[in-house]
Amino acid sequence: MPDYPPNDSGTAGPTASGPTTAGPTTGEPSTEVVRREQLPGLEPERHITDWGRSERVEHLVDATLGHFLYHYWHRVEAEGVENVPRRGGALLVANRAGQLRLDAALVGKTIREEHAAARPVHLAAPPALTDVPGLGMLATKLGVVPEHPANLLRLLDDEGQVVLVFPETRQERVKPLSSRYRLRSFDRLEFVRLAAQAGVPIVPVAILGSEEATPLLSGLGLLGRVVPLRLGIPVPLPARFRLRFLQPVRPDRLRNGRVGSSELAEDIRGLIQENLYEMVANRNSVWLG
Amino acid sequence: MPSRRILITGLASVWGGRLAHQLESDPEVETVVGIDTADPQHELERTEFVRTPPEPKPLARIIRAAGIDTVVETTLVGDGRGLSSGRTRAIDLQATMSLLEAAARSGVSKVVVKSSAEYYGSGRDAPAFFTEDTPPLRRPRTPVQRELARVERALREYGDEHRDTTVTVLRCASTVGGGLRSAQLSLLSLPVIPGILGFDPRWQFVHEDDMVGALAHAVAQSLPGAYNVAGDGVLALSEVAGLLSKPLLPVLPPWGTLFTAGQVRRLGIPVPVGLLRELRYGRGLDNRKLKASGYLLRYTSRETVLKLRSQQRLRPLLGSGQPDGYRYEPEVEEFLRRSPSVQAMQRARSDATPSPSQGQGQGGAYGSLTEGELLEVIPSLETASMLALRDYEAAGPARPAVLAEIDQQLDLRESTDN
Numbered sequence: 001m002p003d004y005p006p007n008d009s010g011t012a013g014p015t016a017s018g019p020t021t022a023g024p025t026t027g028e029p030s031t032e033v034v035r036r037e038q039l040p041g042l043e044p045e046r047h048i049t050d051w052g053r054s055e056r057v058e059h060l061v062d063a064t065l066g067h068f069l070y071h072y073w074h075r076v077e078a079e080g081v082e083n084v085p086r087r088g089g090a091l092l093v094a095n096r097a098g099q100l101r102l103d104a105a106l107v108g109k110t111i112r113e114e115h116a117a118a119r120p121v122h123l124a125a126p127p128a129l130t131d132v133p134g135l136g137m138l139a140t141k142l143g144v145v146p147e148h149p150a151n152l153l154r155l156l157d158d159e160g161q162v163v164l165v166f167p168e169t170r171q172e173r174v175k176p177l178s179s180r181y182r183l184r185s186f187d188r189l190e191f192v193r194l195a196a197q198a199g200v201p202i203v204p205v206a207i208l209g210s211e212e213a214t215p216l217l218s219g220l221g222l223l224g225r226v227v228p229l230r231l232g233i234p235v236p237l238p239a240r241f242r243l244r245f246l247q248p249v250r251p252d253r254l255r256n257g258r259v260g261s262s263e264l265a266e267d268i269r270g271l272i273q274e275n276l277y278e279m280v281a282n283r284n285s286v287w288l289g
Numbered sequence: 290m291p292s293r294r295i296l297i298t299g300l301a302s303v304w305g306g307r308l309a310h311q312l313e314s315d316p317e318v319e320t321v322v323g324i325d326t327a328d329p330q331h332e333l334e335r336t337e338f339v340r341t342p343p344e345p346k347p348l349a350r351i352i353r354a355a356g357i358d359t360v361v362e363t364t365l366v367g368d369g370r371g372l373s374s375g376r377t378r379a380i381d382l383q384a385t386m387s388l389l390e391a392a393a394r395s396g397v398s399k400v401v402v403k404s405s406a407e408y409y410g411s412g413r414d415a416p417a418f419f420t421e422d423t424p425p426l427r428r429p430r431t432p433v434q435r436e437l438a439r440v441e442r443a444l445r446e447y448g449d450e451h452r453d454t455t456v457t458v459l460r461c462a463s464t465v466g467g468g469l470r471s472a473q474l475s476l477l478s479l480p481v482i483p484g485i486l487g488f489d490p491r492w493q494f495v496h497e498d499d500m501v502g503a504l505a506h507a508v509a510q511s512l513p514g515a516y517n518v519a520g521d522g523v524l525a526l527s528e529v530a531g532l533l534s535k536p537l538l539p540v541l542p543p544w545g546t547l548f549t550a551g552q553v554r555r556l557g558i559p560v561p562v563g564l565l566r567e568l569r570y571g572r573g574l575d576n577r578k579l580k581a582s583g584y585l586l587r588y589t590s591r592e593t594v595l596k597l598r599s600q601q602r603l604r605p606l607l608g609s610g611q612p613d614g615y616r617y618e619p620e621v622e623e624f625l626r627r628s629p630s631v632q633a634m635q636r637a638r639s640d641a642t643p644s645p646s647q648g649q650g651q652g653g654a655y656g657s658l659t660e661g662e663l664l665e666v667i668p669s670l671e672t673a674s675m676l677a678l679r680d681y682e683a684a685g686p687a688r689p690a691v692l693a694e695i696d697q698q699l700d701l702r703e704s705t706d707n
Contacts, residue, residue: 040521133487133543
């Protein structure tokens, strides 16, 4: 059951008194604190968050498909979940692979199953996804948020939520199976910058299994040039998933101006890559793990 | 500097009338002058009404002669109610420009303009919550949006040129409530709410009391710049439909929406074409700047919709118009304000109960409601209807819970009015 942590502010509701006519906060004591305090309160009767995330839909998918995929189909094995902080904002950075966003769903499910606080995870996805009829609506209800910098800042800084991003380049998303688990460059550096701005830890996540679960059948080589359509497979193969949550990286260095965001992003990318290679090397079987 | 002498444009509109009503009950406010070309729809006590179009010269004369320090513009069209582009433009630009010109000529210290959240637009690349600093989406899609952008630019320029004038722009979310006419309201008033297949947009509302309260807050305080006025909480359209107990029917296809909407309109179902983008993408506002300025919003979006629901349930019983059936008669108003005999009587009569204006015939319609339903709708009633209901209830069933609730509400209103 997804659990939405309460916001800092008290509960909203009709208040008998009229609008307070206390003077405006001149001098602005600390805009950051004010912005956090003024977040809308929880309305317990609602089951949809202000982001459009629906508790009911999430619970329904989680209890059926999510449960099946997590426990029986992909038999997810996770380590280091405790590296995701129990409270406050955190940015999860993972390697992306496969055509379906299975990896994202399984990261969310893992945190819900294994993490002590069972925090909801918001997936930052390109805004084009939310414009797809039906799919976009479902994604929003399951916790997908368009990756607008303002959205991420609000989630990470003001609301203290967990956000999952896949910062690998999208330019060449078609990746042959032979170069699986070789990370593309991180071309979207604003994630790192936003985490630094929000002052939240970055938790690198290495995901093993997604490349085999949803391989690409066509769209590569000569055929891909002729047929612009990329063929995936409709049902993910039952590859075993391994998730490794790495030690959080504090972006403080970036804030101090000692390291550029590209260097920090490169560090994180290196960490994930290193762990992936190790996980691949230690894996006995793609399907049995 | 606090505002003492206030001029309101659009006194005949819901906002102008209600703001004047609220301001005139404030003893700090010395003068309220309202201008409009139409008759005021609200019964006002000491607000002075001048029937004039918003043209710079007469406006400036009024402002100077009455020593106005604050002008409030409430007439901006911001709800896409389907006016033609030319007409919207005439209303918005002309009124605001003349107001600014008059303000510049006569040197007022504060300008408050009611704008709309439609200024931001609505689209795929929008942030989930627009803050006041967020630039509007590129390429304004609707005429209203285009005009709002122009008006706001003019206001910014005015603010830059006149540093000693406080220019406040209130960008309000959708308001739905009795007496209003807006595209959102007409959509939500349909028996079945039409949606776009595969989309469940996020909508946000502000209660009319909060809108008036925010306008009064901007008059009372010094709030330079833009402020979003929106209730807490952004609702999914399906949630709104659920709160209104109406089915949400995705009759519009995701592609060719405009064409289908046109065809559906031909069939006689008034699907507001100006709202199609909002039906697809929706919009959320960040209201934290307004809250931080010291205004306490009284209603959340959800509560605003619940209010609308009780109003919609009552409409068949009470009729749609103003319960008092108020009509502006210049001579009567003149008499009521100036006559010494009336003024003497007013002081003596301040605590007398007004006579019920509703007939017993309408009261009979309440009989179909159960006690629970009655208790639910009572707080949303106009005072006059409530009095009528009280008489009916006392004469008929006389349920103690209902009577107690009405009395409590009446006491509450009396204490807030004074």
